[in-house]
Amino acid sequence: MAEWYWKWLALGGGAVAWLLGSEGTVAKSVDELPDSLPGYDWVPSYWQQQLPVFATLPDMIVLHSGDVGANVAEYLANPLAEEGAVNAVLCSDGKYRRKVGAHFAWSLTRNRFVQQFSLRQEVPGAGSVPVLGKRVNGHAIQIELSGPYDQNPRSELERNLFQDWVSTLLRYVRSIHYWTRHSDIDAGKHDPGPGFSSDWLNTTGLTWVSRG
Numbered sequence: 001m002a003e004w005y006w007k008w009l010a011l012g013g014g015a016v017a018w019l020l021g022s023e024g025t026v027a028k029s030v031d032e033l034p035d036s037l038p039g040y041d042w043v044p045s046y047w048q049q050q051l052p053v054f055a056t057l058p059d060m061i062v063l064h065s066g067d068v069g070a071n072v073a074e075y076l077a078n079p080l081a082e083e084g085a086v087n088a089v090l091c092s093d094g095k096y097r098r099k100v101g102a103h104f105a106w107s108l109t110r111n112r113f114v115q116q117f118s119l120r121q122e123v124p125g126a127g128s129v130p131v132l133g134k135r136v137n138g139h140a141i142q143i144e145l146s147g148p149y150d151q152n153p154r155s156e157l158e159r160n161l162f163q164d165w166v167s168t169l170l171r172y173v174r175s176i177h178y179w180t181r182h183s184d185i186d187a188g189k190h191d192p193g194p195g196f197s198s199d200w201l202n203t204t205g206l207t208w209v210s211r212g
């Protein structure tokens, strides 16, 4: 199916789809990045008000997927957890939440990707592993594909919406040149799993990188 069709489908149609064809501005600093990617609904993370902005322009994408559940964005919007769970933090309202998140995530209820953090914000998606000599979260835009991570194949809809997301992101965040999977940089992780193929990125010109 033609790219424009999926763009139209993702946005609910209309002139907005064509506006995405216009060039984004070239940010020379984090302050000049847009907060939002045009055409994406927000399902904000609980952590959105509390996390810092990037110290430097993001230069890579990290791919994740929902662990065992399919509703990734819905969980990450308010990641309640039991006391003692991995990454669980006691919050000011007395509840425990896992400090996890990604800039974009698959919404099961909307059947598309939604935005959960500003493009200027550093998110706790891939821990503190080094990539390109720097702590990865400090210079990466992160996305959660649908769960579970071991689905294979993924839907054609998800693949097309992912490719639409990448091409839109690269127009608005021109500093991005690299990509990696969470499983490429953390031996304990399996996401985004076998249903994701590097073919999904083969028109982007991005370079794959590993841990280090």
Ligand SMILES: [Zn+2]
Residues within 6 Å of the ligand: 063, 064, 065, 125, 182, 189, 191
């Ligand atoms: Zn992950």
